[in-house]
Amino acid sequence: MAQTTRQPGGATALPKGFRGAELGWPQLRRIPHPPRRVPLLGDVLGVRPRTPIQDSMRIGAGLGPIFRRKAFGKEIVFVWGARLAGELADEARFAKHVGLGVANLRPMAGDGLFTAYNHEPNWQLAHDILAPGFSRDAMAGYHPLMLDAAGQLTDRWDAEAAAGRAVDVPGDMTKLTLETIARTGFGHDFGSFERTRPHPFVTAMVGTLSYAQRRNVVPPALAPVLLRGAERRNAADMAYLNRTVDEVVAARRAADASGAHGDLLDRMLEVAHPETGERLSAENIRRQVITFLVAGHETTSGALSFALHYLARDPGVLARARDEVDQVWGDAAPPAYEQVAKLRYVRRVLDESLRLWPTAPAFSREARDDTVLGGVHPMRRGAWAVVLAALLHRDPEVWGERPEEFDPDRFAPAAVRSRPAHVFKPFGTGARACIGRQFALHEATLVLALLLRRYDLRPEPDYRLRVGERLTLMPRGLRLRLTRRGVPGPSDGYARGA
Numbered sequence: 153m154a155q156t157t158r159q160p161g162g163a164t165a166l167p168k169g170f171r172g173a174e175l176g177w178p179q180l181r182r183i184p185h186p187p188r189r190v191p192l193l194g195d196v197l198g199v200r201p202r203t204p205i206q207d208s209m210r211i212g213a214g215l216g217p218i219f220r221r222k223a224f225g226k227e228i229v230f231v232w233g234a235r236l237a238g239e240l241a242d243e244a245r246f247a248k249h250v251g252l253g254v255a256n257l258r259p260m261a262g263d264g265l266f267t268a269y270n271h272e273p274n275w276q277l278a279h280d281i282l283a284p285g286f287s288r289d290a291m292a293g294y295h296p297l298m299l300d301a302a303g304q305l306t307d308r309w310d311a312e313a314a315a316g317r318a319v320d321v322p323g324d325m326t327k328l329t330l331e332t333i334a335r336t337g338f339g340h341d342f343g344s345f346e347r348t349r350p351h352p353f354v355t356a357m358v359g360t361l362s363y364a365q366r367r368n369v370v371p372p373a374l375a376p377v378l379l380r381g382a383e384r385r386n387a388a389d390m391a392y393l394n395r396t397v398d399e400v401v402a403a404r405r406a407a408d409a410s411g412a413h414g415d416l417l418d419r420m421l422e423v424a425h426p427e428t429g430e431r432l433s434a435e436n437i438r439r440q441v442i443t444f445l446v447a448g449h450e451t452t453s454g455a456l457s458f459a460l461h462y463l464a465r466d467p468g469v470l471a472r473a474r475d476e477v478d479q480v481w482g483d484a485a486p487p488a489y490e491q492v493a494k495l496r497y498v499r500r501v502l503d504e505s506l507r508l509w510p511t512a513p514a515f516s517r518e519a520r521d522d523t524v525l526g527g528v529h530p531m532r533r534g535a536w537a538v539v540l541a542a543l544l545h546r547d548p549e550v551w552g553e554r555p556e557e558f559d560p561d562r563f564a565p566a567a568v569r570s571r572p573a574h575v576f577k578p579f580g581t582g583a584r585a586c587i588g589r590q591f592a593l594h595e596a597t598l599v600l601a602l603l604l605r606r607y608d609l610r611p612e613p614d615y616r617l618r619v620g621e622r623l624t625l626m627p628r629g630l631r632l633r634l635t636r637r638g639v640p641g642p643s644d645g646y647a648r649g650a
């Protein structure tokens with residue numbers, strides 16, 4: 153099952169691949185599991201394979217801050233209590249674990265930044281080369297391109313509003329965020345807004361993510377039989393993603409060898425490591441482009457969609473957020489880069505949406521050395537646990553008796569200061585936390601504010617939030633009705649791109 157690998161320097165790396173908790177947690181029996189365990193099969197009664205995260209949230213809320221689930225011989229430990237999750241965030245004792253869904257993405261994303269094992273040399277190399285692509289200066293450079301993509305969204309929404317049609321929120325947010333990362337990072341235009349259906353890149357990506365999620369719940373021995381059709385489709389999806397990425401890279405190489413764009417793709421192709429002079433290989437660049445195109449849009453799209461859902465159904469929150477936009481931006485046509493970070497309340501709306509539905513809802517941590525979690529659970533070196541951020545964000549000890557309630561003031565500065573560290577983790581933790589955090593927050597705050605300034609948002613009367621899962625979370629079937637606010641016209645603050 154588990155193999156131990158040698159690192160380039162000769163040190164022994166942690167074992168990789170799937171390791172059941174039986175091997176790493178000598179006192180596993182102290183950790184509760186669902187009561188009705190079926191011999192051989194495990195905790196399969198009442199399981200809904202398409203919503204594994206919400207299943208775990210339901211089960212975990214009943215079992216307590218640390219629990220385990222077993223399916224087809226795989227035993228997995230989950231942690232959601234704030235105190236234990238805080239320990240797992242200690243970088244001296246724990247590191248990212250590439251397991252479950254993340255490991256299932258390796259055939260697509262290989263040793264790209266998100267899926268790289270900690271010991272793989274390409275992680276540090278790519279991290280050091282790409283991190284400056286998320287500096288303040290770099291972000292200010294992306295801002296006009298973000299406005300352009302948002303302008304395409306509002307053109308579409310203006311037409312839908314004028315026609316009295318409800319808009320498909322997750323569908324359109326996905327178009328927007330794909331265009332944004334593709335143009336800012338890679339100078340590529342997918343033309344998503346010229347299409348009625350999702351771009352085939354998105355369809356292939358959703359296929360691959362859903363397949364990776366299914367691999368978690370199907371026993372490996374049965375996968376060749378149960379997933380035969382799905383495997384074929386997944387191979388076709390991956391081939392499509394690779395082809396698309398190769399075209400994007402080839403177009404850049406053909407267009408210009410001068411490196412004048414200064415975007416992520418230029419950094420990948422042109423920049424050498426500042427100390428070692430080493431460069432990313434062609435194969436690794438392919439992995440990084442796929443990684444950034446996928447990681448750079450799917451989760452932000454979900455975050456925007458959840459935030460719009462909560463705004464539309466809470467008139468008080470919506471009015472307060474809009475007042476802030478009107479006050480801070482006034483009629484200024486395209487808001488400047490610096491004006492986005494001033495929208496403190498809009499940002500709180502976003503944070504609160506990510507609290508309830510962190511769109512990357514879980515991440516895993518492994519012990520760097522033998523240790524004892526919470527003083528009672530011994531873990532061997534390499535043993536790992538899933539941090540269920542979606543439930544950590546509902547721990548009543550931290551978030552109060554009504555954690556389900558949407559209340560952006562939980563993120564007012566005094567409230568944030570009163571909470572312990574590591575209780576809000578939508579972007580993961582430590583050295584392997586999200587490199588695109590500032591990018592996502594800038595983009596999402598900007599877009600929410602543009603939409604608040606331009607439209608009245610109304611929910612569809614019968615809509616009840618349903619959350620779809622494909623490793624990431626997304627509201628299903630969310631549609632909103634819109635009316636243009638203010639006086640339309642090219643010279644006022646409500647015009648295109650404003």
Ligand code: HEM
Pocket residue numbers: 248254265266267279333443444447448449451452455510511512514515516577578579580581583584585586587588589591592
């Ligand atoms: C709201 C939006 C986003 C959320 C919720 C999110 C969440 C996360 C989380 C939880 C991780 C850590 C995963 C783990 O520990 O296994 C992560 C890593 C990562 N994210 Fe994001 N992300 C978002 C947006 C972005 C954007 C916009 C980009 C790129 C432009 C991006 C690129 C990455 C990359 C490359 C990593 C791997 C970093 C590393 O291991 O060095 N993400 N993200």
